[in-house]
Amino acid sequence: MINTTELFLAAEGESQNPLLPQWYDIIWSLVAFAVVLFVFWKYVVPRYQKVxxxxxxxxxxxxxxxxxxxxxxxxxxxxxxxxxxxxxxxxAQIREEARTQGTQIISDMKAQATTESDRIIANGAAQLAAQRQQVVSELRGDVGRLSVDLAEKLVAAELSDEAKQAGTVDRFLAELDDVADETAK
Structure with a gap:
């Protein structure tokens, strides 16, 4: 059995530093590094660069x-x-046109209403004139007949007595009221 002391002494006898590797280790490490570097540089870096x-x-x-x-x-x-x-x-243009058209329509409608109103008033005035003419002619006939009736009554009655005159006038007025009521119906 080898003594540990002998091993220690044998190791001390060597002059190489234990922290520095042997030269063949350095060469093989450099070769492996160069191969890895070549593979890395040839295949990995281009793909990485491409990505x-x-x-x-x-x-x-x-x-x-x-x-x-x-x-x-x-x-x-x-x-x-x-x-x-x-x-x-x-x-805005459409609104303005609508306002303009609305104003135009209103003025047209007012003019049309004024024209229609004037026409209606003219028709009413013509009808009123025709009715007035008819009433006047009827009144003339009635007044003429009443005048004749009154004259007959006055001639038949004595005109010297004041009481008879007042009675005749009252009777005439009552008859006029009856005629007016009949024509109103």
Whole structure:
């Protein structure tokens, strides 16, 4: 059995630092590192770069599309505002035309009503004149007949007595009232 002390002494006899690896370890590590670096550089980095480029293009394309969509939305908003302003102006014109037409219609209706009123008044006046003429002719006939009746009564009665005269006048007035009542019916 080997003594630990002997191993320790044998290890101390060597002049190499235990923290530094052997030269063959360094070479094999460099070869492995170079192979891994070559594989990484040849296959992994291009794919990683491709993915990064695609993401950058996607992001930039998304930003460009968003800016284009924003510009289109602003243009649509502006067009909508212009249409709205045009519609408001058109509505104002329509309202003004309606007011003008309403005023014209009112004045036409007033003129028509005035004409109709004048026509009705003229017809009423003509009817009234015709009725007046008829009443006058009837009254003339009635007054003539009453005058004849009165003259007959006056001639038949004695005119010298005042009491008889008053009775004759009262009788005449009563007969006139009876005739007026009959014509009113």
């Amino acid at each position: 990064l480029d695609e993401r950058r293009e996607t992001i930039e394309g998304g930003i460009e599309r968003a800016e284009a969509a924003q510009a289109e939305a602003n243009a649509s908003l502006q067009a909508y505002r212009e249409q709205l302003a045009g519609a408001r102006e058109e509505a």
